[in-house]
Amino acid sequence: MKYGKFMFLMVVALLALGVGSVMAQDAVAPQALVIWSNDGDANNVVLQEQFAKWAEAVSPGSTLEIVQKETEVERTDLQAAALAGSGLPDMVLGPNDPIGVYVDSGIVQPLDELFDISQYPFNIGAAQVGGETFGVPTNAGNHLMLMVNKSLVPTVPDTWEELVAAAKAVTEANPEVQGFAYNLNETFWFLPFVHGFGGSVYDADGNMVLDSQPWVDAFQFVQDLKFKDQAVPEECDYNCANDLFKAGSVAMIINGDWAIGEYLDTEKSPALGPDNLVLAPWPKLPNGERPKPFTAGKFISIPVGVEGEKLAAVQSFVTWLTTDPDAVTAYALGTSRLPAIAAVTVDAAANPILAESAAALTTGVGMPADASLRCMWDSVKPNLEGVMSNSMTPADAAAESQIAADDCLAG
Amino acid sequence: MQEFSGLSLQGVLDTLGVIVPLIAALVIGTLIFQYFLYKILNNVVKTSYALPYTLLAPAIIAILLFTMYPLLYNVLLAFSGLTSKTFNCYSPVATGVCKLDHLYGFDYAAKNFTDVFFRVKDGEILGWGRLLRTADSTFPVLLGRTIVWTGINVVFHFFIGLALALIMNQKIRFKGIYRSFIIIPWAIPGIIVALTWKQEFHAQYGFVNNLIEALGGQGISWLRDPIPAFAAVTFVNIWLGVPFYMVMLLGGLQSISPDYYEAAQMDGANSWQRFRAITIPLLRPILIPAITLDVIWTFNKADLIVAMTGGGPQESTNILVTAIYNAAFGSAATFELGFASAFSIIVFFILFFFAVIWITTSGGLKEIYER
Amino acid sequence: MSVLTQPASLPPARKIDRGRNWPQIRMYAGAAVAALGLVLTVVDQMNIGWIIILGWLGLLVWKQWHAILAFYSVISIYPVLRVISVSLRPGSGLLSRDLAIIPTGATIESYVKIFTEETFLHWVWNTLSITLAVSAVGVVVAATGAYAFSRWRFPGRRPGLIFLLTTQMIPAGMMIIPIYVIVAQLGLTDNIIGLMLAYISTAVPFSIWILKGYYDTIPPDLEEAAMVDGCNRMEAFWRIILPLSTPALSIVFLFNFLAAWSEFLVAKVVLKSPTVWTWSLGLNDLIGTFNTDWGKYAAGSVFVTIPVLLLFTWQSKYLISGLTLGGVKS
Incomplete structure (x- = not known):
């Protein structure tokens, strides 16, 4: 199995909250x-x-x-x-x-x-x-999505162009607040862009192909986001984005569903809470597609x-x-x-x-449970770091990722 | 029972109840063991060195148990074909059909040790093998970086430590205060040092860049770019190591009798000549072991780098020992313990041979073992 | 160049009086430079960078050695002050570009929280009990072992000393899996006894080196005299050598204490359950993936650093005299 394709039919209906008890099960010896x-x-x-x-x-x-x-x-x-x-x-x-x-x-x-x-x-x-x-x-x-602090950005951006503009507006209004941040150098946060440009980890025959055009496009996109649009901080890892968002020092981040609970808790996240937190799909790329997170x-x-x-x-x-x-x-x-x-x-x-x-x-x-996926995460990371420090071209990064992945798969 | 911050009187008593009998048992057991060992050595083996061997026995046994046993276990792993795919052959609990016909052997060892250096396909050497994921993570590159890292650190430790010790050895006021301040880096727990400095080298929120910018300079993305990142970890390790040298050398300087200098002064030697002819030779017995230990410690300094940069960015701050760590436990790890063990054994022997050559050529440890 | 060869005990070399009073001239010049800094500070919108830089240059002109030592002291202590500063920041300002040591809106909230929201005291107590036991046992084991190395030239002595050095060469990364397997097989997971034994054995080699170096500086005549008076060898060691070795014994205790107090890697492998955690595991958890509370972390760091700093300061007189890896010929 390469791709466990599953579709979510999110029937949004009223849930009948019965005053049920634990369903009848045979008693189990204490453990x-x-x-x-x-x-x-x-x-x-x-x-x-x-x-x-x-x-x-x-x-x-x-x-x-x-x-x-x-x-x-x-x-x-x-x-x-x-x-x-x-x-x-x-x-x-x-x-x-x-x-x-x-x-x-x-x-x-x-x-x-x-x-x-x-x-x-x-x-x-x-x-x-x-x-x-x-x-x-x-x-x-376990999906990554766009998370917005409504008090800082009233309208959720639907394209990256809008997001960059909104981020700039935030910083213009208050130089101490950043517009947008995410875990810049982690492959899990990068892969959705690849999917958005029409790429994937495996080709139709199940081979790992990382040096295709969508990968180059995605590397180019995140590099431009940083160095051309200057829409993300110089340096930002998970903790940085997470801490800043909770404190209200950044208006928009990309994060996963595991963090929602903490963001809804105003004690842990004074700037957020149910009143300010808005979740949305990733903004659309110039090609009209949205980056697709692994789920x-x-x-x-x-x-x-x-x-x-x-x-x-x-x-x-x-x-x-x-x-x-x-x-x-x-x-x-x-x-x-x-x-x-x-x-x-x-x-x-x-x-x-x-x-x-x-x-x-x-x-x-x-997201498949295939062990070979590890080779992709690890092989892309250092090259993503190269792209994000502007010391590697997107084409080189894609080519190098492929070489490293092949090396890893060969054992 | 009253409890505060997770601790109650009962908790304290419980811990004491474990530790006190343990220590008592350890001490009494050791004494009984030593008594019989002494009797045997003295009366049965009839060696005239019964007492020193008896005195040493507990230390040697403790060291053998907790450093030699793991070392041998590593050797065993290096002779195994252990990867995540053959894992079930080695684990007593894992299920599945074992595809190996034997568990340990020289064929596995040959492959594990070759893989550290070369990329081999169908018996043909294609080039240097990658220990991690980038093209630069080959053995010679990592070895070279380790040597540079060790060299820079030891040289700076030595010169800064010596300079401070010489200044402190003068008649100078507030000596005690300066000394307490300067040894502070030594006293701070290592994990706190690493994580604090990691924060302080942050491009936006660390004080290093804030200070540079306050003084009108341009901030640097310290931990994002390879060379600044290497400079940052090196700086922190220098900062950590200076107090040890200062203390060692100050102790040495203070034990040099002033008579030597007075005599040399009578003979008309200037201060540089006196330094060359008296201070350096007399400090030598302290310097050589200090440098030897520092070289070994710096070569093996994995915790600081792992905590500060994890070896990144682009795997550029890895030295050999952090590469071992990352190959075995990092995100790049696939539990290829046979390979990781072979790698660590090679690193151990490189250091061992460096150290032996240094010790024999410098001759400085003679003072210690021939005294 | 007098700094190269001017031990404290040496009378200062006689200065040739050239008819000028150099110390006074330097003092006035230094004061002038510092005053310039003050003026520039006032002129340049109270930018205190000027007074700091020029003030230090003034000190350099006046008393150069004090200037250098002061500079290095600041380098040593500033990061520590930063940790204190972070611990005092109010909850919302943890990531801040403020350079002030006492932050605006300083609060001891983090100190209260580390005790009330975490089982911090429990972690510290766990660590303290392990550390004290390790340091005490480690000193005893090393003290007798080092005595053997110092006073007898038995077969295997030289390889033994090299072997002690060799134990320092084992890469820490390669110990983790074996220790894990040993600990699990002996059923010592979550058991502080296994951890203590591991700590003792890693601390002993370096301790023996220091103690042996120190014993070497004590003339054997002293024990021989005692033995002539009827003591046996161990009594002589106990009555003569140990009391004379207080500085080195303190240093060894200090090192063992510091090593066990802050150890992280092995503790992480052995201690799985939070009820037996040492503080290094607990504090690390505060800034791990699950939770990043820099304020609490910094407050905890300040607390666990204090005992070590006190110990260092208290024993600093021994630090200089007790740390003898090889004796200087006297």
Whole structure:
């Protein structure tokens, strides 16, 4: 499988919030479960609350320890633990791209027998490798979108031209505030531009092709954005864009759905909150297309070695968390992310932010769980850095990315 | 139980309950072990060096356990075919069919060690192999950069440290205050140093550029461009290392008897001649080990670079040891531990041979082991 | 060039009186330069850059060594002041181009938050208990080991000393996976005992070097005299050598303390659960991917740096005399 193509049919309907209880499940012997999570603090709190509800109804006495790990650390630690043969968690919550590596290494279990995967029609493809499923989606999304502080930019720009103009206007009005910033040197933030120019990571035969015209165009576009239009800061990484946006020192950023919860919290983000935050799809490129972010979601995988009653508990909890309508709704609202099952939809009137996020999600393309994708991320990054410091031409960057990727794929 | 900031009296007692018995057990166990070791060495082996061997035993065992065992484990990994695709052969828990017919062997080692240097396809050497992702991440480039990095750092550490020590060795007021200020970089925990300086080299919000701009200069994108980024990490490492030299050299200078200088002054030697003929030779026994240690530490200084730049931009601030780190754990890593281990063993031996050649040619450590 | 060879104890070389009073002339010239700086500051819209630069030049003219030491002291201390400055900034102004040390709207909010919102004290206590145990045990192990190296010329002595040096050459990156595997296989994950043993063994080689260098400067006659008086070897070591080695022992304690107090890489591998975290893991978490609170981070940094600074200042008299990698012939 190269592209798990899935379309989102975001039926924006009123959600009937029944006063339901945890759906009838067989009781499960109490277990002390451990989950590794690459999610933020606030979202982990929601997860813990959900677990408590499940435990109360199905498995009184069960506990969940949430160990927070950054994505790369989560992957390395899982491999190191598997190499040592001990210390593996019972569940891993993370994005879909490491799943390919986990499968290659044989350290996660196939889940087709344990879960009814037809329940997750939108994005289950993002967790499938070789026809088998290795992750259950807790949400749909993980997509990058345009985020605007309405108090600084009243009209959301629909094209990059408008965005550059709006950004300039912001700085003219107040020199201390930047118009626009994003994580400049990270491939994940760059790839949508490639998609927007009609490119992709793999060609029709499934080969990784990075030196095609769309890649050159995309490199040219981000370089111009920085050096010709001067629309982005000299230097900006994730923390820089994130911190500035929360403090109201930048008016527009590109970020993913994982950050929405924090931006809605006025204590953490004094300049934002529900009144000021607006989400939108990426602005249109000169060719009329929008850059298309990779989309998938966060998935729960089950490492090898989880078996017997423990596995039964994990299976019961994950099934409940991801398919029980009330649980899915509570988790989605608590984390400000979109549900991954068709049975639950978002009430647009009550949750405008989620509706905006859903609209942005439909502009994306599905992200495969193929392990070879890592070679693309890593090979493009240094060349993107070269383009963004104006020391590399777009054509050279594309050509160099291809060479590095070939080298990486060859092992 | 009252709790403040995550700590309660019970928590304190719990930790003490673990640590105190542990220390006690460690001390008593070591003493009993030493007693029997001494008896055996003295009465059974009948060596006249029973006491020194007994005294050394705990230190040697601790070092062997925690530095030699990992080292040997690395050697084992370098002789393995461990990649993410063959991972299940080596992990006791991973599932799937193992495609290897043997787990360890010289064929794997040959491939792992060759891959560090060359790009090989079908038995043909196509050129230098890439250790990371850019064309510049080859072994000779990284080795060259490591040597430049080590050279610049050690030279600046030495000269600035010596200058400060010479000034401080005079009769000068506020000496204590200056000394406390100058050793501050040494006292700050390394991770704080790295992250603080990373912020301070930010093009817009760091004080370095703000200061340059306040004085009418043009700011530099320190961590965005390769050469400024390398200059920035080098500067921070120099800043970190000067206090060690200053303290070492000041100690040395203070222990030189004034009689030497007085005698030389009588003979009409000017101050430069006295410096050359007295200060430098007498400082030599301190200088050689200090420089040796500094070369080793600087060569191996991964944490600062990893925390400040991660080896970027464009992988341009990587030295050999950060390349090992990035190859094994960075975002570029694919858990090819066989390769990463072979790489780290090569780096270790390069440093080892450099050090041995330096120690034997300088002869400066004779003072230490022949005393 | 007198700085090259002018130890404090040497009487100043007699100056040939050329009929001028150079120190006074230099003082007036320096004052004039500084005054010019003051004038320029006032003229140039209170731009204090002038008084700082010309004031320093004035000092350079008047007392050049003080000027150099003051300059270097500022380089050493300014980044620390910046950390304090960040810790005092109000929540909204963390990313700021302000150069003032005391920021506008200074507040101790971050200091309150690090204690109330995080389990900071718990992290510090974890670190402190590990560090003190490591430093104490490390000193004992190194003190006896170094004595063996200093007083006996046993077979294997020279390779042993080189071996100690070799342990410093192992790239830290190559230790991580093996330590992870060992720790997991021995079941020592989240266990501070494993961490302490690892710290002790990494601190010992350098400690032995320092202590051996210091013991070498103590004449063996002292112990021999004691042994003639009826002491055995270990009693002589205990009664004569150890008390005389206070400076070096303090330095070794200080180094072990500093190394264990700030260690990050191994701790990250061994300590997984926040309840056993050391402060370096906790503070790192504050500015990781999940959360970037520079204010709290800076406040925490100030707190954890203070004990080390106090220790350094308290022992700084030993720092100069105790750090002997090789003795100067006297």
